[in-house]
Amino acid sequence: MTAHNEAKKEDIAKIVLMAGDPLRASFFAKKYLKNYKLVNSLRGMLTFTGYINDLKVTVMGHGMGMESIGIYAYELYKFYDVDIIIRFGSCGGYIKELNLFDLIIAEKAYSESNYGLGFNNEINDTMEASRDLVEKAILASQKLKFMQKTKIGKIHSSLWFYTEGFKTQIKDYVDKKIIAVEMESYALYLIAKTLNKKALTILTVSDNLITKKEIKGIERQKGFIDMFELLKEIVTNLN
Numbered sequence: 001m002t003a004h005n006e007a008k009k010e011d012i013a014k015i016v017l018m019a020g021d022p023l024r025a026s027f028f029a030k031k032y033l034k035n036y037k038l039v040n041s042l043r044g045m046l047t048f049t050g051y052i053n054d055l056k057v058t059v060m061g062h063g064m065g066m067e068s069i070g071i072y073a074y075e076l077y078k079f080y081d082v083d084i085i086i087r088f089g090s091c092g093g094y095i096k097e098l099n100l101f102d103l104i105i106a107e108k109a110y111s112e113s114n115y116g117l118g119f120n121n122e123i124n125d126t127m128e129a130s131r132d133l134v135e136k137a138i139l140a141s142q143k144l145k146f147m148q149k150t151k152i153g154k155i156h157s158s159l160w161f162y163t164e165g166f167k168t169q170i171k172d173y174v175d176k177k178i179i180a181v182e183m184e185s186y187a188l189y190l191i192a193k194t195l196n197k198k199a200l201t202i203l204t205v206s207d208n209l210i211t212k213k214e215i216k217g218i219e220r221q222k223g224f225i226d227m228f229e230l231l232k233e234i235v236t237n238l239n
């Protein structure tokens, strides 16, 4: 147990799937896990452990932002001996070619954050997902015939959801070959690298900052089903 996680060590699987919203994690767990049980609810960060095709899997919320995911991911890797974390979340498109409901396999995450100062003074502004997980995600997308709406690329782990008088333009990010924005993966990849563990993020495009389109209300729930199926397919091929 840690200050932020009351689960017993044996109740956390080696593979953990994480969503920012604990209710989304809960929805996934109840839909896809067999014989699941709630193993942690501190701060409402609902955590379930169960089985996907006989593979033990934990599904957990991680909150918003790098500081939040950083705490949970570090503890999972370091104190619960977790090997793999796959984050599934939403993102905003930075290029008009990204349609709502498109899927992104985030092979790289950029951030202007100095988060790495706490991790061996890492100064690299771009962190990478585990290559074998990226490959497995691509294979899973191919198998599900999702490739047409799947993009593999670099995302921005932003420090800001709201800004005022922000000098940087989306164009500056696009010049760095960044296609979409979320707020967590840079920290996740950095911590995985530091602790010699594996990490990947897959995302659904929930809004587009160029076209100003966004998924609203009930569509938001339906819209994530393809990502859930992709996630299940990736996990199925992990053993």
Ligand code: HPA
Pocket: 090, 091, 092, 158, 160, 161, 181, 182, 183, 206, 207
């Ligand atoms: N910004 C940051 N994170 C996000 C966004 C966004 O526009 N959309 C979904 N997650």
